[in-house]
Amino acid sequence: MAEKITIGELHLSGCTGCLVTLADTYEGLFKLLDDYADLVYALTLVDVRHVPEMDVCLVEGSCCLDDKISVEELKEARAKSKVLVAYGGCAAYGNITRFCRGGQWNQPGQEAFVPISEVVDVDLYIPSCPPCPQEVRNVAVMAYLLLRGNDEQKKLATAYLTPLMQLAQRGNEACGCDLMYDVINQGLCMGCGTCAGTCPVRAVTMEYGKPNVNRDLCIKCGACYAQCPRSWFNFDVMNNYEGIMDAIKGAMQ
Amino acid sequence: MDVLGNYKSAISARSTDKDILKKAQDGGIITTLFAYALEEGIIDGAIVAGPGNEPWKPEPMVVTTKAELLAAAGTRYTISPNVSLIKEATRSYGLDRVGIVGTPCQIQAIRKAQLYPIGMRDVDDKIALALGIFCMENLSYQALEAMVEDHCNQKMESVVKMDIGKGKFTVYTERGAVSQMPLKLIHKYVQPGCNVCLDYVANLADISSGSVGSPDGWSTVFARSTKGNAVWDGAIAAGCFETKPIDQVKPGLDLVTKLATEKITKNQKNVDARKTIGLKADGTPKGLRNPYESP
Numbered sequence: 001m002a003e004k005i006t007i008g009e010l011h012l013s014g015c016t017g018c019l020v021t022l023a024d025t026y027e028g029l030f031k032l033l034d035d036y037a038d039l040v041y042a043l044t045l046v047d048v049r050h051v052p053e054m055d056v057c058l059v060e061g062s063c064c065l066d067d068k069i070s071v072e073e074l075k076e077a078r079a080k081s082k083v084l085v086a087y088g089g090c091a092a093y094g095n096i097t098r099f100c101r102g103g104q105w106n107q108p109g110q111e112a113f114v115p116i117s118e119v120v121d122v123d124l125y126i127p128s129c130p131p132c133p134q135e136v137r138n139v140a141v142m143a144y145l146l147l148r149g150n151d152e153q154k155k156l157a158t159a160y161l162t163p164l165m166q167l168a169q170r171g172n173e174a175c176g177c178d179l180m181y182d183v184i185n186q187g188l189c190m191g192c193g194t195c196a197g198t199c200p201v202r203a204v205t206m207e208y209g210k211p212n213v214n215r216d217l218c219i220k221c222g223a224c225y226a227q228c229p230r231s232w233f234n235f236d237v238m239n240n241y242e243g244i245m246d247a248i249k250g251a252m253q
Numbered sequence: 254m255d256v257l258g259n260y261k262s263a264i265s266a267r268s269t270d271k272d273i274l275k276k277a278q279d280g281g282i283i284t285t286l287f288a289y290a291l292e293e294g295i296i297d298g299a300i301v302a303g304p305g306n307e308p309w310k311p312e313p314m315v316v317t318t319k320a321e322l323l324a325a326a327g328t329r330y331t332i333s334p335n336v337s338l339i340k341e342a343t344r345s346y347g348l349d350r351v352g353i354v355g356t357p358c359q360i361q362a363i364r365k366a367q368l369y370p371i372g373m374r375d376v377d378d379k380i381a382l383a384l385g386i387f388c389m390e391n392l393s394y395q396a397l398e399a400m401v402e403d404h405c406n407q408k409m410e411s412v413v414k415m416d417i418g419k420g421k422f423t424v425y426t427e428r429g430a431v432s433q434m435p436l437k438l439i440h441k442y443v444q445p446g447c448n449v450c451l452d453y454v455a456n457l458a459d460i461s462s463g464s465v466g467s468p469d470g471w472s473t474v475f476a477r478s479t480k481g482n483a484v485w486d487g488a489i490a491a492g493c494f495e496t497k498p499i500d501q502v503k504p505g506l507d508l509v510t511k512l513a514t515e516k517i518t519k520n521q522k523n524v525d526a527r528k529t530i531g532l533k534a535d536g537t538p539k540g541l542r543n544p545y546e547s548p
């Protein structure tokens with residue numbers, strides 16, 4: 001087995017739900033740590049004070065501009081990691097921190113929170129609130145194949161990771177409205193219902209075969225659009241779904 | 254991949270269950286397979302298009318009994334967002350092995366949810382049987398109403414069966430009337446999302462089925478994945494279906510291939526046309542978003 005990759009989690013203005021999700025892969029986490037990745041930085045889980053060099057840095061939370069340490073650590077993480085991931089809705093899109101207007105306890109002076117891509121370049125997004133443990137697992141396995149695999153594995157990992165990298169290029173604003181603007185208004189929605197099934201706060205319902213978003217409920221996590229088969233559908237990966245799922249399952253056994 | 258996708262076997266089949274055949278659209282393949290899978294413990298429940306609160310309006314539903322399956326049998330030619338329940342089925346309903354039926358696009362959605370489970374916690378390994386139904390296009394409920402009530406002059410609540418075949422949309426009423434409209438007239442009612450759809454026979458399903466290719470009352474069946482193949486073999490061994498080799502029925506796979514090729518060619522053209530629909534200031538074309546290239 002090839003040398004492991006190194007992964008870290010930088011915790012900014014998030015609720016720790018993303019970090020818990022990392023551990024929520026249960027035995028999967030141990031398998032990942034045994035064979036594929038060393039966790040070199042993470043709140044509570046790893047006793048390391050300063051941002052180290054790492055292959056993959058998962059950043060949880062948005063960046064508070066009023067907290068100089070957050071800005072510095074984020075930049076340091078960018079400088080020291082090969083792949084910087086906006087891990088979860090807050091890092092990618094701001095998520096609930098988009099609603100912050102300051103005055104909250106116990107840091108009433110902090111009111112400016114931005115998705116991390118306002119401060120650093122981001123390579124890849126894992127949206128949703130919280131992110132899904134199986135997606136983190138898949139990205140971790142693919143990152144390992146990308147950095148340590150043979151040519152064929154590198155090709156598969158690249159194909160798999162490409163849409164998540166494209167999401168990072170697409171921008172840092174998310175809302176249930178994306179289903180309107182980028183799917184329905186574009187003439188692409190076919191009423192599968194995935195968006196409604198995805199939304200963690202049940203802001204999306206299907207009315208006469210099309211999504212209806214309760215925008216007051218929407219927390220801006222970006223899951224619905226990313227999960228929609230008409231946001232992207234990469235046949236090169238999907239047509240091989242059986243093989244890829246078996247491979248991931250095999251890797252985790 | 255060719256237009257019919259990967260499959261291990263193609264066959265013409267019909268359920269041996271008379272109760273199912275009475276309610277089913279074609280050969281009762283979907284209802285019979287779910288009933289078999291429930292019985293065998295292959296699935297704990299299935300997501301189907303259940304009866305809704307308006308005539309012919311389906312409502313996605315998690316069912317766990319044959320009676321409920323029967324109540325949801327038959328095709329409703331309007332959107333039933335079945336994928337909206339896949340996470341719910343594993344949570345509120347507590348299913349560990351979920352069956353789901355869907356159009357090709359819905360099966361695509363399921364595979365994406367398994368490969369990229371971004372907001373689909375604990376779903377990927379719980380999809381135990383994804384059955385696909387062939388699909389040329391789908392309609393909003395209001396469009397279906399316009400076809401039935403304005404074109405065919407029948408009341409939605411009086412219709413007992415709707416069918417598409419031989420170039421016509423046909424409705425059968427409870428009093429025995431049969432009304433038809435030519436399929437070419439339904440084009441303007443088709444939901445736009447179908448015009449970029451590149452799958453006719455649910456290439457990514459475990460097993461997929463439709464009427465095209467087989468005689469009336471029979472269905473064409475593709476057993477595709479390893480899992481789908483095992484379920485299909487089991488159901489045959491259990492006597493759930495009568496079968497005929499696909500090359501011995503008329504019109505057979507040639508027609509399926511022809512229709513699939515027509516659909517995909519037409520829609521690929523639509524996808525391509527979107528790339529140059531507009532005009533930039535420098536005189537070069539401006540395109541719309543292409544989901545097959547990037548989000």
Ligand SMILES: Cc1cc2nc3c(=O)[nH]c(=O)nc-3n(C[C@H](O)[C@H](O)[C@H](O)COP(=O)(O)OP(=O)(O)OC[C@H]3O[C@@H](n4cnc5c(N)ncnc54)[C@H](O)[C@@H]3O)c2cc1C
Binds near residue numbers: 354387
């Ligand atoms: C919109 C649409 C277009 C179709 N176009 C074609 C076609 O061009 N060529 C072809 O050969 N076949 C087509 N079919 C499939 C065909 O009508 C039958 O559904 C299929 O042959 C299965 O019949 P069966 O007797 O095996 O299934 P049954 O035992 O009758 O079961 C059908 C199952 O499908 C579910 N269902 C019904 N309506 C929907 C819906 N709208 N969305 C999702 N699930 C639903 C039901 O709940 C039931 O579980 C289409 C189906 C739909 C819904």
Ligand code: SF4
Binds near residue numbers: 198218221223
């Ligand atoms: S509608 Fe739901 S899934 Fe979509 S961005 Fe809002 S909260 Fe997230």
Ligand code: SF4
Binds near residue numbers: 190194196210
């Ligand atoms: S997930 Fe399905 S229903 Fe929702 S916007 Fe996308 S295509 Fe439409």
Ligand code: SF4
Binds near residue numbers: 388389447448451452
């Ligand atoms: S034509 Fe395609 S997009 Fe439209 S309902 Fe059928 S499978 Fe879905």
